[in-house]
Amino acid sequence: MRFTAIATAASGVGVALSSSILLSGGTIIAFDEEARALDVIRGGSLLVTDDRIAALYETGKPKDLPADTEIVDCTHKIISPGFVDSHRHGWQTAMRTMASNTTLPDYLMRYVGPAAAAIYTAEDVYIGQLVGLLEALNAGVTTTLDHAHHTWTKGHSQAGLDASIDSGARVYWNHNFAGMGDYGIPDQIADFREWVTTRATADSLTTIAAAYDSWTVAPPEDTRAVVDVIKELKIPVLTTHWMGGVWGLDNSPALLHSLDILNTSTAVVFSHAVALDPIAADLLTATNQFISITPESEMHYGHSHFNSHMVQDQAALGIDTHFTFSTDMLTQARMWLQRVRSRLFDEVITRWKVPSNNPMSANQAFLMATRQGALSLRRPDLGVIKVGAKADLVVFDGRTPGMLGWADPVAAVMLHANVGDIVHVIVDGQFKKRGGKLTFEKYDDVVDRFLASAEKLQRLVGEKPAPVLEGKWFGRDAEYGHADEVDVIRGPGTGYGGLFLDTSDKSRHGPEYASVRGDGKDEL
Template sequence: MGLKRTAYKTIASNTTLAEYFVRYGEFSQAKTVFTPEDIYLGQLVGIYEALNAGVTSILDHAHSTFSRETASASLNASMDGGTSNIFAFTTHYLGGPWFFANSPKLLRDLDFLNTSFPIVFSHSSFITPGDTHFTCSADMVTQARLWLQSMRLEFFRQTLNRWRIPGNSPMSVNQAFLLAMREGGLALRGPDIGVIQSPNMLGWADPVAAGIMHSNVGDVEHVLVNEEWRKKDRQLVLKDGLNMTRDESAKRIQEVWMQTPLPDLEGEFQPGAPYAGADVEDVVRGNGRGYQIKQCHSPTATVNYLNY
């Protein structure tokens, strides 16, 4: 999770990884736009979003290391947020056409895999364009539901393309539960993370399936971290004035990006890896595809209309 990116919410809802690199990532104008206070506030609000969903342990991609000041602001917010937070300086391995090579084999050859601290390979699954809470929610159950159905789709498609009818489900709700809860804790060498001793959906025949398929953030009533309330009676316990300050910071940052032209993604991303247009879904009758909603402002109203 990249916690400091809270300010990017809604302005990058249709972004791609290629666009992200040049528009929102470490190689963009972010390092000149985000102040240490922006970093602190974004990090803290990102943590609160996770706490609201019942997430108390986070591995955070420490993308805010533009300077000593921004790095310190990010770390301070992580400590003030009240979660068990792994402040992870990142190195990327994507493979495929992305060409960001830092493979498990390389780290093994350098003897980095036999240390006392955990090394986690993320962004290496080669399946998603983004895994931060500005492109999707911090609710792990929702993400697990997406993993489950997307993997079922992928494996079902492979069988159907061979002109065969699938005779089994290729991924179970229990596997989704393990990935969302247990296996993440084990990857961080935290065997006590993600252990649920008494699921609160005892009326269901299968509590794991109930949690993965039917629960939501509203089911998280209380959250305690180190014997302190972080969420009580379904309400977050926040610092006074945080929301107003955060809104001001987010509006300033979003205005900068709204005024910045989109990058021209033509030619090659890297030598040997050309850009290509993906097919676009059509979900409306008649002209247009319903891809984007634009706003038309008038003195009396704001009208939304479908375009493209």
């Protein structure tokens, strides 16, 4: 199987009409580093030179600009730092709407690991990863930590890396080390070393990083080899799923600390952190490591997040399995804000008292979706608007129906904006979305390739029977339990229903996609 990477000079680099851009006359959500707080500049301007924020002005018409400056009118618009997604699996885009009611066991048995490896070609991984990252850019996500667990072969792995580079997004592509048949940890490490030494460049928007989940289940020599290569190559970011409790997968800060990996230059991001307790929280603070809270995922799958709100100064937000639910950070931040408020309000009300204050502000949610994500990567130059920071920016139209009448720009973005309100997205000083449209020049070709891949993969998954979830969870101590189902229709019908899926050979997107073979062996 051969896949075609989109690597032309124009494809993923965005549009840079000049070396300096002035976003003029907008309301800027800046960050005051000294006060460690947001700072709003109304009717101001922001100068981008090359890849950096060169200046902030309190006027819409500053003087003495560089001669080649392109002026972009941002009157009635809100200029925000780009959003940072600290946990996503981009390659899974093709499965959208297939798993709207799924459980975590069902997800693990049908959509990842060996089940996915059996039907995904390298082309499928490439085009899914690319479309997923373009989708993120469209939603104002300028930086993505991608937990790349599509690393079943060298070809699949490299496809995801190539797509990340071609997307033009700022991506931490975290190669997931996991023994898969003939492609064991030693081979993966050899390939990983090759990519780090030959593909990583100082000016690349894609950073090659690491992911590992098998701390307690892999042979000790494999774990030691992974730790050694991370240290040897000074890998900037490591991520791991940390569940605990009934779920198992006890990849805790204490465990990683015992392997001498928390007190290094490598940033470690613990996704979900279901088993968070005061000891773990203290260890995160002492070593300046972060958890990634993925609110909608953790509610959808039943992970829960009992104590995550207690350590928000060492926490960021993420999206996770974006094919299953919302894909934008606006929604995740909004969900988390109201989830925390509800939880803390309940604590007051159960004491038979009336809450006299709101326990979490829109400002804090905004910071979690921007600056906190950047700090989880140890990148204080991302997720903020300040002089010298990277020019990763999102511009919202303040005159759309849902935004009209705003007074507080942070509240407008956090509580009222949607992806359709995003006019411009700039990454590293280059437009990735302009005038409401992505600047990716081969986007129509990408759509065609993606739809062909998605129809094939969805048909193959739809043909498989759902797993029977009985007995014990993956052979662990915890047994499966049945959750009460709520009804919305009176009488014998419940309204629950099934999924409205069409897995026939007839294309849902036009006849040009109907000829794709369903055996996973396509030459696209």
